[in-house]
Amino acid sequence: MWAFRSVLLLRSAAGRAMSQGPARRQRPPKDPLRHLRTREKRGAAWEPGGPNTVYLQVVAAGGRDVGAALYVFSEYNRYLFNCGEGVQRLMQEHKLKVARLDNIFLTRMHWCNVGGLCGMILTLKETGLPKCVLSGPPQLEKYLEAIKTFSGPLKGIDLAVRPHSAPEYKDETMTVFQVPIYSVGQRKRGRDPSLVVAFVCKLHVKKGNFLVLKAKELGLPVGTAAIAPIIAAVKDGRSVTYEGREILPEEICTPPDPGLAFVVVECPDEGFIRPVCENATFKRYQGNAEAPVALVVHMAPERVLADSRYQQWMERFGPAAQHLVLNESCSSVHNLRSHKIQTQLSLIHPDIFPPLATPCRQEEVPASRVPTVRGECLLKYQLRPRREWQRDAVINCNPEEFVAEALELPNFQESVQEYRKAVQDGPTPTENGSPYPEIVFLGTGSAIPMKIRNVSATLVNISPDRSLLLDCGEGTFGQLCRHYGDEVDRVLGTLAAVFVSHLHADHHTGLLNILLQRERALASLGKPCHPLPVVAPTQLRAWLQQYHHQCQRILHHVSLIPAKCLQKGAEVPSPEVERLIGSLLQACDLGEFQTCLVRHCKHAFGCALVHTSGWKLVYSGDTMPCEALVQMGKDATLLIHEATLEDGLEEEAVEKTHSTTSQAIGVGVRMNAGFTMLTHFSQRYAKVPLFSPGFNEKVGIAFDHMKVCFGDSATVSKLIAPLQALFAGDIEEMEGRREKRGVRLARAALLSGEQAGGPEDGAPQQKRALPEQPQSPQSKKVRAQ
Ligand SMILES: [Zn+2]
Numbered sequence: 001m002w003a004f005r006s007v008l009l010l011r012s013a014a015g016r017a018m019s020q021g022p023a024r025r026q027r028p029p030k031d032p033l034r035h036l037r038t039r040e041k042r043g044a045a046w047e048p049g050g051p052n053t054v055y056l057q058v059v060a061a062g063g064r065d066v067g068a069a070l071y072v073f074s075e076y077n078r079y080l081f082n083c084g085e086g087v088q089r090l091m092q093e094h095k096l097k098v099a100r101l102d103n104i105f106l107t108r109m110h111w112c113n114v115g116g117l118c119g120m121i122l123t124l125k126e127t128g129l130p131k132c133v134l135s136g137p138p139q140l141e142k143y144l145e146a147i148k149t150f151s152g153p154l155k156g157i158d159l160a161v162r163p164h165s166a167p168e169y170k171d172e173t174m175t176v177f178q179v180p181i182y183s184v185g186q187r188k189r190g191r192d193p194s195l196v197v198a199f200v201c202k203l204h205v206k207k208g209n210f211l212v213l214k215a216k217e218l219g220l221p222v223g224t225a226a227i228a229p230i231i232a233a234v235k236d237g238r239s240v241t242y243e244g245r246e247i248l249p250e251e252i253c254t255p256p257d258p259g260l261a262f263v264v265v266e267c268p269d270e271g272f273i274r275p276v277c278e279n280a281t282f283k284r285y286q287g288n289a290e291a292p293v294a295l296v297v298h299m300a301p302e303r304v305l306a307d308s309r310y311q312q313w314m315e316r317f318g319p320a321a322q323h324l325v326l327n328e329s330c331s332s333v334h335n336l337r338s339h340k341i342q343t344q345l346s347l348i349h350p351d352i353f354p355p356l357a358t359p360c361r362q363e364e365v366p367a368s369r370v371p372t373v374r375g376e377c378l379l380k381y382q383l384r385p386r387r388e389w390q391r392d393a394v395i396n397c398n399p400e401e402f403v404a405e406a407l408e409l410p411n412f413q414e415s416v417q418e419y420r421k422a423v424q425d426g427p428t429p430t431e432n433g434s435p436y437p438e439i440v441f442l443g444t445g446s447a448i449p450m451k452i453r454n455v456s457a458t459l460v461n462i463s464p465d466r467s468l469l470l471d472c473g474e475g476t477f478g479q480l481c482r483h484y485g486d487e488v489d490r491v492l493g494t495l496a497a498v499f500v501s502h503l504h505a506d507h508h509t510g511l512l513n514i515l516l517q518r519e520r521a522l523a524s525l526g527k528p529c530h531p532l533p534v535v536a537p538t539q540l541r542a543w544l545q546q547y548h549h550q551c552q553r554i555l556h557h558v559s560l561i562p563a564k565c566l567q568k569g570a571e572v573p574s575p576e577v578e579r580l581i582g583s584l585l586q587a588c589d590l591g592e593f594q595t596c597l598v599r600h601c602k603h604a605f606g607c608a609l610v611h612t613s614g615w616k617l618v619y620s621g622d623t624m625p626c627e628a629l630v631q632m633g634k635d636a637t638l639l640i641h642e643a644t645l646e647d648g649l650e651e652e653a654v655e656k657t658h659s660t661t662s663q664a665i666g667v668g669v670r671m672n673a674g675f676t677m678l679t680h681f682s683q684r685y686a687k688v689p690l691f692s693p694g695f696n697e698k699v700g701i702a703f704d705h706m707k708v709c710f711g712d713s714a715t716v717s718k719l720i721a722p723l724q725a726l727f728a729g730d731i732e733e734m735e736g737r738r739e740k741r742g743v744r745l746a747r748a749a750l751l752s753g754e755q756a757g758g759p760e761d762g763a764p765q766q767k768r769a770l771p772e773q774p775q776s777p778q779s780k781k782v783r784a785q
């Protein structure tokens with residue numbers, strides 16, 4: 001490995017010499033909140049007179065893996081309509097700036113619309129955004145309270161909730177009216193699932209432009225102070241009298257742009273059709289000349305759209321109105337980068353990196369009297385300056401392109417050929433026994449879901465019909481969908497339990513969606529839905545209870561097994577828990593399911609599963625090197641260990657209570673693990689972590705959607721060479737950063753009169769204040785991960 005690294009370094013040095021300078025120049029940090037300061041300077045009395053540019057853009061087209069979400073842009077404001085799981089990840093991938101959001105509108109208190117909000121709020125808080133307003137159903141306030149059960153107090157960000165009963169909201173771009181719609185005959189006390197909130201958004205009239213030349217021709221006092229009141233008057237549509245002559249606004253001013261409106265409405269089932277169709281607010285906008293509705297966005301299933309009452313209601317908006325549909329029949333690739341990397345990785349080994357499922361249309365589109373446009377990721381409808389659909393940003397997923405790009409990389413084809421040869425010469429997985437357990441990594445990044453790596457989740461298929469999920473960060477279900485395609489219901493049907501290691505958002509906020517989608521899956525499979533055993537810190541209960549009582553019924557889907565009850569020698573508090581543990585072991589053919597406290601946050605656990613056939617799988621959760629884990633995991637067949645940071649960052653690893661690569665490998669060695677898979681990489685290593693000298697034939701690195709079994713160990717450890725060829729550019733950049741840091745460390749050590757201990761000598765750094773610069777935006781703020 002060392003030799004390979006040196007070659008890479010040489011190559012990178014040569015590359016730089018040719019390009020005369022570093023690969024990428026350091027840019028001064030951008031100010032993400034500049035827009036707020038500009039707004040402050042303008043003051044409250046500032047009246048822009050309507051926005052010049054406004055468009056709506058589909059973030060998520062409504063598919064089962066991504067939900068429906070819409071982004072609205074004007075030069076003054078940015079809005080988001082709905083924020084399900086994975087929306088933040090898509091916004092990151094497609095460069096829709098989260099820090100510019102000042103309003104989030106939610107159409108219904110259902111996990112599909114609010115599942116991504118906890119992660120989004122944590123990110124907004126880190127960005128330093130002082131205020132964000134959430135509009136929509138009344139339970140939003142309680143939802144925020146529920147989030148605090150695991151996030152702690154959300155200090156530093158003012159999260160205002162504007163309930164649907166509040167008067168209309170007005171800013172520089174538009175006025176927004178919330179329209180509450182109650183389902184027929186379903187009104188329930190408290191959390192009220194029967195309420196959806198629709199939004200009628202009315203753009204401000206754009207005043208006309210003053211025509212200077214025409215004004216000069218008419219002899220008006222252009223260029224003097226006297227022109228100002230004249231301009232103001234004609235822009236407001238009033239005529240003026242100048243030197244005894246009446247001047248009409250249309251003589252010196254272009255006509256104003258009317259106050260167009262758009263509507264966002266969710267109609268989740270037939271129960272809402274009549275209330276939507278009879279709603280008085282909508283009626284006022286159907287055939288309204290003053291604020292014609294340019295676009296109606298329908299978040300509704302096909303059976304609602306096909307209903308003749310709903311179709312008549314659509315028609316009443318008139319022939320000029322456009323209709324955009326976001327629902328599960330929309331087929332569109334959203335996570336393009338994830339598809340790209342998986343396509344390229346599958347060139348190395350198509351079984352370990354199986355190609356992702358591409359979404360296909362679920363249902364036939366019903367014949368509609370009203371022309372509708374189906375949502376696609378990044379499709380735009382522009383309202384100003386000109387009303388039109390814009391398809392230039394729509395995602396086009398072209399696997400051939402990804403393949404061609406990889407094949408052009410220097411050394412890539414050769415290293416893949418060498419790899420295949422080496423693997424062929426080695427033992428094949430079948431010779432090594434059963435293809436089970438099969439481990440599918442669904443999320444291998446830490447903290448924030450990013451385009452290449454989603455947050456923590458690992459599926460363990462114990463047998464063809466039994467599986468376990470180790471952690472369950474935001475978007476885990478979406479990852480399952482993209483991995484398994486149409487098979488996802490079957491896989492959810494095999495799920496026997498979920499292990500939640502600790503209550504950081506990157507490990508558990510995907511749980512509710514798994515519970516809800518599992519219910520749906522079992523129904524479609526015609527199987528009964530029993531509560532799913534969830535092994536987790538008891539503190540999870542508070543979050544589930546709050547969400548259940550205030551937002552949406554969920555508790556009947558879960559049987560909580562406190563993780564502490566599975567510690568060695570722990571007492572089981574009740575016969576009920578004992579029964580749950582017993583049936584879980586039996587269902588999974590496990591002889592043992594043990595947990596231990598690890599060195600991370602409070603109540604953080606690792607776990608060890610021992611199968612009746614003899615294999616032992618150990619999962620660290622998040623932790624610094626931990627002796628209790630080493631003891632519990634003795635002689636593990638496979639250790640899955642976090643390796644958040646690269647070697648040399650031991651100090652940061654202590655600060656954030658995580659492990660470095662070599663520390664994680666060391667734990668595997670001390671445990672005498674047969675193989676160690678590294679995961680939970682800091683998102684600063686977007687594609688691939690930095691390889692350390694400790695990499696050997698017993699170590700592998702995990703990627704999202706990677707699928708391995710115990711027999712794959714030789715195949716997996718040999719992957720490093722072709723991976724280095726595939727990601728040479730990224731590695732070069734990271735090595736450059738590491739070199740710079742090494743120089744800084746050495747300089748700091750000299751200044752403090754100490755011996756310069758290079759970051760790569762493997763010795764842990766002493767804790768001391770170093771003038772080290774943050775490596776990436778993620779490391780600026782410490783987010784519990
Ligand atoms: Zn954590």
Ligand SMILES: [Zn+2]
Nearest residue numbers: 446506622785
């Ligand atoms: Zn984490």
